[in-house]
Amino acid sequence: MCGALLLAAAVPLTAATAAAALRASHLKLYADRHRIEIIVRPRPDCPRCQGEGG
Numbered sequence: 001m002c003g004a005l006l007l008a009a010a011v012p013l014t015a016a017t018a019a020a021a022l023r024a025s026h027l028k029l030y031a032d033r034h035r036i037e038i039i040v041r042p043r044p045d046c047p048r049c050q051g052e053g054g
Contacts, residue, residue, distance in 0.1 A: 019029075031035040044051040 026041045026043050028039045030039060030042050042049065042051050
């Protein structure tokens with residue numbers, strides 16, 4: 001019983017931590033029923049690509 005409560009509390013905390021880490025970095029998470037993608041977002045201050053990505 002105690003393990004189930006701990007697991008139920010840990011899942012939302014893990015999801016919130018992952019979402020905060022993705023927002024802080026230059027990554028974008030896309031998920032639907034068939035796939036999960038982590039996409040690199042372009043940075044406007046990048047000296048190599050001038051913010052266009054690639």
